[in-house]
Amino acid sequence: APAETVKPGFLGRLLGRKEQKTVTRRVLDDDMLEQLEELLITADMGVETSMRVTAAMAEGRYGKKLSVEEIKRLMAREVARIMEPVAKPMPLYRKTPQVVLVVGVNGSGKTTTIGKLASQFKAAGKSVVIAAGDTFRAAAVEQLQVWGERAGVPVLTAPEGSDPASLAFDAMTKAQESGADLLMIDTAGRLQNRQDLMEELAKIVRVIRKKDETAPHNTLLVLDATTGQNALSQVETFQKLADVSGLVMTKLDGTARGGVLVSLADKFGLPIHAIGVGEQIDDLAPFDPEEFAAALMG
Numbered sequence: 166a167p168a169e170t171v172k173p174g175f176l177g178r179l180l181g182r183k184e185q186k187t188v189t190r191r192v193l194d195d196d197m198l199e200q201l202e203e204l205l206i207t208a209d210m211g212v213e214t215s216m217r218v219t220a221a222m223a224e225g226r227y228g229k230k231l232s233v234e235e236i237k238r239l240m241a242r243e244v245a246r247i248m249e250p251v252a253k254p255m256p257l258y259r260k261t262p263q264v265v266l267v268v269g270v271n272g273s274g275k276t277t278t279i280g281k282l283a284s285q286f287k288a289a290g291k292s293v294v295i296a297a298g299d300t301f302r303a304a305a306v307e308q309l310q311v312w313g314e315r316a317g318v319p320v321l322t323a324p325e326g327s328d329p330a331s332l333a334f335d336a337m338t339k340a341q342e343s344g345a346d347l348l349m350i351d352t353a354g355r356l357q358n359r360q361d362l363m364e365e366l367a368k369i370v371r372v373i374r375k376k377d378e379t380a381p382h383n384t385l386l387v388l389d390a391t392t393g394q395n396a397l398s399q400v401e402t403f404q405k406l407a408d409v410s411g412l413v414m415t416k417l418d419g420t421a422r423g424g425v426l427v428s429l430a431d432k433f434g435l436p437i438h439a440i441g442v443g444e445q446i447d448d449l450a451p452f453d454p455e456e457f458a459a460a461l462m463g
C-alpha cells in the first residue's frame with residue numbers, strides 16, 4: 166500500500182484506542198508479531214527490515230504481556246537503533262573547494278536541495294558556487310538560478326545542450342580562482358538512458374579530477390521519500406552510476422511517513438545527511454533518529 170494510506174497513530178489503532186491504552190496489555194505472540202510486521206510493511210519499511218525489527222522486539226520478551234505504550238517504545242527503540250549509525254551531517258573538509266556532486270532522478274528535489282544546502286553553507290560563513298550541470302533541461306537551469314538568487318550564491322551555467330563536463334571543468338577553475346569553499350554540481354537525472362548518464366557522470370568526475378584528484382569529495386544522492394520502496398532501487402541504480410557517499414531524503418513533510426528510510430538504512434547503511442521538510446529555503450533539517458522513530462510510531 167502507498168505510504169499515504171498510513172495515517173499517524175496507526176500503531177495505536179491496531180493496539181487499542183486511547184482510553185484503553187492504560188489497561189490493555191497484549192501478549193507478544195506470533196499473531197501479535199505478525200500484525201506488527203504487517204504494519205511496518207504497510208509503513209514502507211520493506212519485508213526484511215520489518216521482520217528484523219519485530220524479531221528484535223521479541224528477543225527475550227516473547228510470550229510476555231506488554232502495554233501498548235511499551236510495544237510502541239520498544240518498536241521506536243529498534244527503529245532508532247537502525248537509524249542512529251546513518252544520522253550524520255555532510256562532512257566538511259579543509260580542502261577547498263570542496264566539490265559536492267549531486268545526483269538523483271528528475272523530480273526527486275535535487276534543485277531544491279542544492280538551493281537549501283547552499284543557503285545553509287552560506288549562513289555558516291562559507292562561500293559557495295553552484296554549477297548547473299543539467300544542461301539539457303533549460304527549466305532545471307532556470308530553477309537553479311532562482312535558488313541561487315534566493316541563497317545569494319552564484320550559479321554557473323552553460324548553453325543549453327552543451328557538455329556538462331566542460332561546464333564542471335570551468336566551474337572548478339572559477340571556484341579555485343575565487344577561493345570558494347564549496348562547489349556544488351547539479352547533474353542530469355534522466356534514467357531512461359542509463360549508459361548515457363553513466364558516461365556523463367564519469368566524464369564530469371574525470372575532468373574535475375584533472376584539477377583536484379581528490380574530487381568529488383561528496384556525492385549526494387537525493388531521494389524522494391514519498392516514492393516508498395522505489396527509493397531502494399534508485400540507490401542500487403545510482404551506486405552503479407556514481408560513488409554515492411550520502412543521502413538527502415526529501416518530502417518528509419506532509420503525508421509521507423518515511424518508513425523507507427529504515428529500509429534504506431538497514432540495507433545500504435549510507436549516511437542520511439539531511440531531510441527535506443518543505444519547499445522553502447529553510448526546509449532542510451538534520452536527520453534526528455530518535456525524533457524520526459517516535460514520529461513513525463505515531
Ligand code: GDP
Pocket residue numbers: 269270271272273274275276277278305308354415416417418419440441442443444448
Ligand atoms: P529535481 O527535478 O530533482 O531538481 O526536483 P526539484 O528540486 O525541482 O523538486 C521537484 C518538486 O519537489 C518541486 O515542486 C519542489 O518544490 C518539491 N520539493 C523538493 N523538496 C521538497 C520537500 O522536502 N518537501 C516538499 N513538500 N516538496 C519538495
